[in-house]
Amino acid sequence: MSQVQSSLDRLERWIRRQGVSGFDPYDVRAHPLVVRILKQRSRVIHKLVGEVLARYPHGTRRVLRISPTTSAETLALLAQGAVQLVQVCDEPSYPAMAHAWLDDVVSLSVLPREEGVGWGLPFDWQSRVFFPQGTIMSTTTVVCARAFLDLHLLTGDRQPLEIAEAAASTLADRLRVQDEGNGKLCFSYTPLDNYHVHNANLMVAELLARVDAVASQDRYGDLVNGAVRYTLSDQRDDGAFEYWGPPDRSSSQIDHYHTAFVLRSLFAISKASRGADIDVQSSLQRGIDFYLRHLFSRDGIPIDKPDDESSTNIRACAEAIPTLCELAELVPDSRIRLEHVVRWTIGMMQDETGYFYYMVKRGRTGDRVVRFPFMRWAQAPMYYALAVAVRRVDPSPEGADD
Numbered sequence: 001m002s003q004v005q006s007s008l009d010r011l012e013r014w015i016r017r018q019g020v021s022g023f024d025p026y027d028v029r030a031h032p033l034v035v036r037i038l039k040q041r042s043r044v045i046h047k048l049v050g051e052v053l054a055r056y057p058h059g060t061r062r063v064l065r066i067s068p069t070t071s072a073e074t075l076a077l078l079a080q081g082a083v084q085l086v087q088v089c090d091e092p093s094y095p096a097m098a099h100a101w102l103d104d105v106v107s108l109s110v111l112p113r114e115e116g117v118g119w120g121l122p123f124d125w126q127s128r129v130f131f132p133q134g135t136i137m138s139t140t141t142v143v144c145a146r147a148f149l150d151l152h153l154l155t156g157d158r159q160p161l162e163i164a165e166a167a168a169s170t171l172a173d174r175l176r177v178q179d180e181g182n183g184k185l186c187f188s189y190t191p192l193d194n195y196h197v198h199n200a201n202l203m204v205a206e207l208l209a210r211v212d213a214v215a216s217q218d219r220y221g222d223l224v225n226g227a228v229r230y231t232l233s234d235q236r237d238d239g240a241f242e243y244w245g246p247p248d249r250s251s252s253q254i255d256h257y258h259t260a261f262v263l264r265s266l267f268a269i270s271k272a273s274r275g276a277d278i279d280v281q282s283s284l285q286r287g288i289d290f291y292l293r294h295l296f297s298r299d300g301i302p303i304d305k306p307d308d309e310s311s312t313n314i315r316a317c318a319e320a321i322p323t324l325c326e327l328a329e330l331v332p333d334s335r336i337r338l339e340h341v342v343r344w345t346i347g348m349m350q351d352e353t354g355y356f357y358y359m360v361k362r363g364r365t366g367d368r369v370v371r372f373p374f375m376r377w378a379q380a381p382m383y384y385a386l387a388v389a390v391r392r393v394d395p396s397p398e399g400a401d402d
Helices: 003-018 032-038 043-055 057-064 072-086 093-107 138-155 158-174 198-214 221-233 256-272 281-294 314-326 334-349 375-389
Strands: 177-181 184-187 311-313 359-363 366-370
Touching (some): 072 093, 158 198, 184 221, 198 221, 256 281, 311 314, 314 334
């Protein structure tokens, strides 16, 4: 058995034992005390609160009495992983697992069935504005819709495609489409805000482009092109993509997993929208070059912020793996890079019981590992990442530190 398959099996057994409900890095931020603190405008206070919440995930949730929740995004990522595994494994349980998880995703839609489908977080979320539980989130809805599209492409069943089409319609109709001039459009993060966030903007465009391609239609072409124009127009000269786009950006904010989201969405759009009037290839390649140069350590390990090797969040690993897989044709030595990331992640971040840790903090006195099993943030994305990697990684086991 390969190292990747063994790791995946251990994670799957852990999920079966624990169930799909769990804690989330953002659930504690919905607590009234934390909300009250975060409403203050001090960056110092915000940074301090963030450090405390990241450093003491067990204690803060125990003291504030935070309860586990079930996220549609968790279930969708698990289902998407099962769909991947159907294609490489003879295990007969994977199709049933995918269908069961996606049935639960449908049941967690925040919209009445007659109004379509859409998904959000199972708790309140304090961002620059307050988003109550039940708010449609663009990113969450796209993650869920991807799983239905993948199931349709695997089985040919019409129903999953209809659900993905309904999700696309929800986002196109309910999000605020902000006209930035010169043919540039930006989708809001939710129906309640006017945010300009590049990864959310492109994830929506990706879903619309894929639905058009799979359904053999051209319903969303203008929206897709406008969203792509907006994000590409804001790409930095060095190839980087900021988290916030204009006019919302007050300071630079670039990290690993949001950059990976942008790159994967651009790549998916380029595949789905062949013949579109925007050439994304040069921008995509510049983005990949920045990603490889600045968001991996000198040893090839995912890092959270450009050229800062002080921390690795599990989400960086969980997004690096499918990014290196999906964009392999554009990444030099992609297989070698991928194998190294997978081996390190399994060796450094996976507990012997099967779950993956939250993050590694590096300092002068050594590494400090935050051992906490976030479900939506860590276990589900890693399940999908390992499922994608199963057929691409050298099966010979090696140490994580070589």
